[in-house]
Amino acid sequence: MENFELYKYKVVQKINFLSLEEREKILENAGYNVFNISSKYITVDLLTDSGTNTISDLQLSMMMLFDESYAGAESFERFLQSAKDFCNKRFIVPVHQGRAAEKILAEIFCSKGSIVLSNTHFDTGFAIYKYKESIPVNIPTPFYGDEAFLFKGNIDLDKLESFLKNENVSHVVMTITNNALGGQPVDLENVAQAYELTKKYGKPFIIDGCRIAENAILYKKYRGVNKSIKEIIHSYTHYCDIFYMSTKKDGIAHMGGFIALDDEKFLPKIRQLAILFEGFPSYGGLSGKDMEIIAQGLREVLDEDYLNDRINQVSFLGNLLDRIGVPVIKPFGGHAVFVDAQKFIEHIKPEDYVAQSLVVELYRRGGIRAVEVGYLMYGKDAIRNLVRLAIPRRTYTYSHLQFVAKIFEEIKENKDELDGFEVVSADPLVPHFTAILRPKRRSNIERS
Numbered sequence: 547m548e549n550f551e552l553y554k555y556k557v558v559q560k561i562n563f564l565s566l567e568e569r570e571k572i573l574e575n576a577g578y579n580v581f582n583i584s585s586k587y588i589t590v591d592l593l594t595d596s597g598t599n600t601i602s603d604l605q606l607s608m609m610m611l612f613d614e615s616y617a618g619a620e621s622f623e624r625f626l627q628s629a630k631d632f633c634n635k636r637f638i639v640p641v642h643q644g645r646a647a648e649k650i651l652a653e654i655f656c657s658k659g660s661i662v663l664s665n666t667h668f669d670t671g672f673a674i675y676k677y678k679e680s681i682p683v684n685i686p687t688p689f690y691g692d693e694a695f696l697f698k699g700n701i702d703l704d705k706l707e708s709f710l711k712n713e714n715v716s717h718v719v720m721t722i723t724n725n726a727l728g729g730q731p732v733d734l735e736n737v738a739q740a741y742e743l744t745k746k747y748g749k750p751f752i753i754d755g756c757r758i759a760e761n762a763i764l765y766k767k768y769r770g771v772n773k774s775i776k777e778i779i780h781s782y783t784h785y786c787d788i789f790y791m792s793t794k795k796d797g798i799a800h801m802g803g804f805i806a807l808d809d810e811k812f813l814p815k816i817r818q819l820a821i822l823f824e825g826f827p828s829y830g831g832l833s834g835k836d837m838e839i840i841a842q843g844l845r846e847v848l849d850e851d852y853l854n855d856r857i858n859q860v861s862f863l864g865n866l867l868d869r870i871g872v873p874v875i876k877p878f879g880g881h882a883v884f885v886d887a888q889k890f891i892e893h894i895k896p897e898d899y900v901a902q903s904l905v906v907e908l909y910r911r912g913g914i915r916a917v918e919v920g921y922l923m924y925g926k927d928a929i930r931n932l933v934r935l936a937i938p939r940r941t942y943t944y945s946h947l948q949f950v951a952k953i954f955e956e957i958k959e960n961k962d963e964l965d966g967f968e969v970v971s972a973d974p975l976v977p978h979f980t981a982i983l984r985p986k987r988r989s990n991i992e993r994s
């Protein structure tokens with residue numbers, strides 16, 4: 547049913563409203579970086595859909611069966627069964643979250659100067675590969691800018707082949723859905739072809755599938771296939787050597803992740819590094835409670851009613867913004883609405899952090915927390931200057947999203963007055979998490 551929440555409340559958390567003056571002070575104290583703001587000062591938190599999920603009554607009850615044994619916990623057995631069933635791989639190595647998997651895989655595959663290709667890396671993988679002195683390179687589909695093109699998450703197959711042929715490529719990572727470019731789905735055909743090409747050149751092909759269930763419902767909708775979500779997921783995971791996921795997304799959990807594979811070749815090294823960095827392979831940095839929540843979450847995420855509700859919420863917000871003339875990436879993706887900040891606020895240059903300026907204004911006017919995906923996150927490697935409004939799973943209602951649209955309407959009226967920003971300090975590898983910024987007031991620039 548349209549615009550009807552598929553869930554009712556059982557546990558609630560109060561939302562606080564602050565005054566404009568209070569929020570201005572908070573922003574200043576936070577160095578204009580919304581990662582530095584306490585959640586009690588946030589009205590609608592769209593910073594991320596990662597780990598911010600509302601768990602179900604079943605997840606909570608399964609959690610109470612937790613077994614916290616160091617080795618051979620029953621909770622691990624349930625986790626293992628569910629993860630295997632989800633991705634159809636023989637071996638599962640648990641990790642505490644997605645970036646732990648990225649770290650382990652980078653240790654194994656990266657070497658100094660080698661290139662890691664992707665349809666688009668997300669921020670943690672991007673930073674980890676740089677840290678390992680590899681070169682992360684994004685090769686998204688050339689049809690990315692075409693509104694009618696449905697699989698904007700795809701990889702550019704021509705560029706993939708050219709890199710594989712001519713450069714020192716360590717491995718290929720397919721991010722499903724393509725988070726940094728709009729939570730956009732990747733077509734099965736594209737994954738299959740990318741996999742075949744990568745195998746032709748003897749390189750490992752890895753799927754980062756933390757939102758693969760959302761990808762599956764969009765694929766089903768666009769291609770009209772008559773298969774279950776689980777079957778669709780299995781057809782994707784068929785085309786990879788290694789699958790990993792952060793279960794903070796489509797695991798509908800608060801923590802967790804795993805690496806999955808069929809081939810025994812990579813398994814001993816992955817297990818060894820997991821023991822060194824994460825924990826014994828029957829818990830991998832996770833508590834029994836986490837593993838129970840994930841085991842149940844990986845089953846719930848396959849429910850089409852749930853997934854339709856999920857993508858409906860995203861498109862509801864997207865359509866509201868579209869109607870009031872805010873430029874958004876269309877068609878809408880699986881977990882978030884992406885606003886093209888550069889198109890919306892034309893007078894601020896990318897290097898003056900146009901998308902961060904919109905992030906700051908959303909908080910200033912409405913206590914809404916969003917995230918910049920652009921020049922602050924990726925520097926010169928940024929493909930677009932976007933603001934992501936990520937919707938936590940089963941957490942907000944349609945009225946919260948209407949409130950977000952109302953704040954956008956106010957911003958639209960006054961957007962020509964917005965200033966750019968400059969960075970006072972930031973860590974070079976993870977600038978968006980750590981930056982302290984200050985406004986670059988036009989009045990000051992004109993005077994100087």
Ligand code: F0G
Nearest residue numbers: 594596643644645668670725754792794
């Ligand atoms: N891969 C993708 C595609 C992601 O979106 C993330 C995290 C990770 C890997 C890393 O997983 O957080 O469990 O270590 N994305 C979050 C986000 C943080 O806001 O999109 P993690």
